Amino acid sequence: MMHELNHSELMDVAEEWPVASHTTLAEGAVFAMVEDKLRTPNGEWITRQYIEHPGAVGVIALDEQDRVVLVRQYRHPVRHRLLEPPAGLLDVDGEDLLTAVQRELAEEVGLAAGDWRLLVDTYTSPGMGNEAIRVFLARELTPVAAPEGFERSGEEAHMDTVLAPFTDVVDAVLAGRLHNPILVAGVLAVWAARTRGGFDQLRTPQD
Numbered sequence: 136m137m138h139e140l141n142h143s144e145l146m147d148v149a150e151e152w153p154v155a156s157h158t159t160l161a162e163g164a165v166f167a168m169v170e171d172k173l174r175t176p177n178g179e180w181i182t183r184q185y186i187e188h189p190g191a192v193g194v195i196a197l198d199e200q201d202r203v204v205l206v207r208q209y210r211h212p213v214r215h216r217l218l219e220p221p222a223g224l225l226d227v228d229g230e231d232l233l234t235a236v237q238r239e240l241a242e243e244v245g246l247a248a249g250d251w252r253l254l255v256d257t258y259t260s261p262g263m264g265n266e267a268i269r270v271f272l273a274r275e276l277t278p279v280a281a282p283e284g285f286e287r288s289g290e291e292a293h294m295d296t297v298l299a300p301f302t303d304v305v306d307a308v309l310a311g312r313l314h315n316p317i318l319v320a321g322v323l324a325v326w327a328a329r330t331r332g333g334f335d336q337l338r339t340p341q342d
Contacts, residue, residue, distance in 0.1 A: 152176070160184065165224065166264070186264030192236040193222030193317035195254060195325055196246060196273040202298040203322065204244050204276070209290045218297070219315040222268075233340040236271050241279050244296050249275030253338035254324040259316050270321040272334065301325070 152173045161168040167187045174180055196204040209216045223239040225232070233251065240246050252272040259266045287294070304322050307313045328337055 188264055188266035190225040191222055191268045192232050193220050193268060194236050194240055194271045194273050195220050195321040196276055198276050201301045203301055203304050205297050205299060206243055207295040207297060217315045218313055220318050220321055222317050232269050238282060240273060242281055242285050245278055245281060246276045247279040248273035251340050252334055253340060253342060255320050257320055268317060270317055272325060
């Protein structure tokens, strides 16, 4: 029988099935491939392989003309140059999520923001990895120098920075022309927030 959830029940629930073994199959520069043997609630033993990831942050940055600040970056696994919001790994020891996303905004597009909100928290592909991403909204943008010592390398050395009207970005997402998950989730969350009380109803970075 199907159960209808009420407002307070609409949440993911933390749970961990017993793990008998945890093995690292391969370890790369960013993430590792691991294998766990775990027991299901009915006592069955199963094996699951997945990616261990440090997590990431991303930001939908809106300027005073309601344009989204984006980068176009080559992504080798999908053989595309994707339009993406500024984003990056949680790979600095002791750095909180807000500081990390502020760093990424400065590094990738040379901007700081006077107003920060939380848009969405997402697991990018929970069936194959534990990557968790927090997506922020940034407004009141001002130019800022890149952090001291920062140098672009690899794909980042070939990124373009672009501006696009917010409504055009929403249209492109719904038309299936944009695919980056942080961009898709982020701009649709902004769109939803605008129709449901405005940005002041969003969580703050301290929430």
